Structure formats: C-alpha cells, structure tokens
Amino acid sequence: MPSIELLTTFALASLLLSLSPGPSNLYIMARSLSQGRNAGMAAAGGLAIGSLIYVLATALGLAAIFKYSPVAYTALKLAGAAYLVYLGIQTLRNKSPDTNARVQVEPWSAAKIFRQSVVVELTNPKTALFFLAFLPQFVRPDAGAVTSQLLVLGLVYALIALCCDLLVACLSDKLGDWLAHHASFPYWQDRISGTLLLGLGIFIAADELKND
Structure with missing residues (x-):
C-alpha cells in the first residue's frame, strides 16, 4: 500500500488537476446548463466509469511490465x-476557455448521456496517456504489490475526479456565472496546473536518473 504521505501528495495533485478547466468540466457544465443538474450528474457518472475501466486496464498492464521487465518499467516512467x-508546457500555453460562451448540446435522456460519457472517456487517447504517465510515478516497489498500489492510486484519482465533476454539475449555473465575472480564474488555474505538471515531470525524471 502507498504511504500516507505519498497518498496525500497524490490526492492533492489529483484534486488540483481535476479542478482545472478542461474538456470534461466544460462538457459537464454544458450538459447541466442545457438540461439541468441530473444531466450533468449522469455525464459525471459516465466519465467516472470510463476512468475506472482505464484504471483497471492500466494497473494490470503496468504491473505485468514491472514484473517481467523492470528496465522497461523504468523507461516507461x-x-x-x-x-x-x-502537458505542463501545453497547459501553461493554453488560452483560457471562453466562459461566456454557453455550449449548446442536444437534449438526451440521462441514460443516453451516461452511455455517451463512458464512450467519450474511453475513446479519449489523452486519458490513456495520462494514466500511463501519472500513476506509475507514485508507485514504490518496496511498498507492496505494484498492482495493488496502482489500483489504490487509480481509485483515489477516479473518486476525486468524480467528486469534482459532481460539484461542477451541481453548481454549474452559479459556477458559470461566477467564471464569467472572474475571467482571470481559468488563467491562473492553468498556470498552477501547468507548473505542477512541469515540476512533477522534471522531479521524477531527475529522481529516476539519479537512482540509476
């Protein structure tokens, strides 16, 4: 099992990244604004199921790589x-999303929104790449079974992301209006998230190279 310190660091990083303005947040906001809170919550639930599928696939795949080729696992890290x-550089270069532009979406049933959201998450290649890049960095071989660590970390991330998405769904109207009057908020969110990703990547690379 990951240590409490490691889980805390991972949870904070996951929270900050989940709260950052991005396609999933804007998608949930659009659904909520167009069809109400329940539609936004259905979208959040579908995205969460997609994330859980990725967590399971990533954990099993990475554990197999670690078991049969530790060198390949290090290369992957x-x-x-x-x-x-x-990602950090790209996030720092991002332009803030236009929060005044309300995205229009076709009205669907909650069940259809849920199913579409699962597909949206599963067909997003950036999600797969993110899990492959993010989860392994917090695994410590001396802390127990790699598969268990990856599953715990993945579940923590998925739970945090779900909570953030549900918050966006429940507060979308107020959140949308608030963001419209605080245009600098997305800008600083991107700056913080980009700096976090950039610093994390550099630190991990330096630590891996030093240990080798």
Missing part, C-alpha cells in the same frame, strides 16, 4: 515524466 513535462 521516464517517458511518462517527459509526457508530464509536455
């Missing part, structure tokens, strides 16, 4: 660190 650096 370095590649993941490089990807986190890339």
Whole structure:
C-alpha cells in the first residue's frame, strides 16, 4: 500500500488537476446548463466509469511490465515524466476557455448521456496517456504489490475526479456565472496546473536518473 504521505501528495495533485478547466468540466457544465443538474450528474457518472475501466486496464498492464521487465518499467516512467513535462508546457500555453460562451448540446435522456460519457472517456487517447504517465510515478516497489498500489492510486484519482465533476454539475449555473465575472480564474488555474505538471515531470525524471 502507498504511504500516507505519498497518498496525500497524490490526492492533492489529483484534486488540483481535476479542478482545472478542461474538456470534461466544460462538457459537464454544458450538459447541466442545457438540461439541468441530473444531466450533468449522469455525464459525471459516465466519465467516472470510463476512468475506472482505464484504471483497471492500466494497473494490470503496468504491473505485468514491472514484473517481467523492470528496465522497461523504468523507461516507461521516464517517458511518462517527459509526457508530464509536455502537458505542463501545453497547459501553461493554453488560452483560457471562453466562459461566456454557453455550449449548446442536444437534449438526451440521462441514460443516453451516461452511455455517451463512458464512450467519450474511453475513446479519449489523452486519458490513456495520462494514466500511463501519472500513476506509475507514485508507485514504490518496496511498498507492496505494484498492482495493488496502482489500483489504490487509480481509485483515489477516479473518486476525486468524480467528486469534482459532481460539484461542477451541481453548481454549474452559479459556477458559470461566477467564471464569467472572474475571467482571470481559468488563467491562473492553468498556470498552477501547468507548473505542477512541469515540476512533477522534471522531479521524477531527475529522481529516476539519479537512482540509476
């Protein structure tokens, strides 16, 4: 099992990243604004199921890589660190989303929104890359079974992301109006998240290279 200190660091990083403005948040907000809170919650639930499927697939795959080729696992961690650096740079360069633009979506039933949200999450290649880059960085071989650690970390991330998405769904009207009057908020969210990703990637790469 990951240590309390590691879980705390991971949870804080996950919370900050989940709260950052992004496609999923805007999608849930659009659904909530167009069809109400229940539609937004259905979208959040579908995205969460998609994330859980990725968690399971990622945990089993990474555990197999670690078991049969520790060198390949180290290479994957370095590649993941490089990807986190890339994400950090891209996030820092992002333009703030236009919170005054209310996205219009086709009215659907809650069940259809839920199913579509699962598909949206599963067909997003950035989600797969993020799990491959993010989760391995917090695994410690001396802390127990790699599979268990990956599952725990993945579940923590999915739970935090779900809570943040449900918050967006419940407060979408107020949140949308608030963001419209605080145009600098998305800008600083991107700056903080980008700096976190960039710093995390650099630290992990340096730590891996030092240990090698």
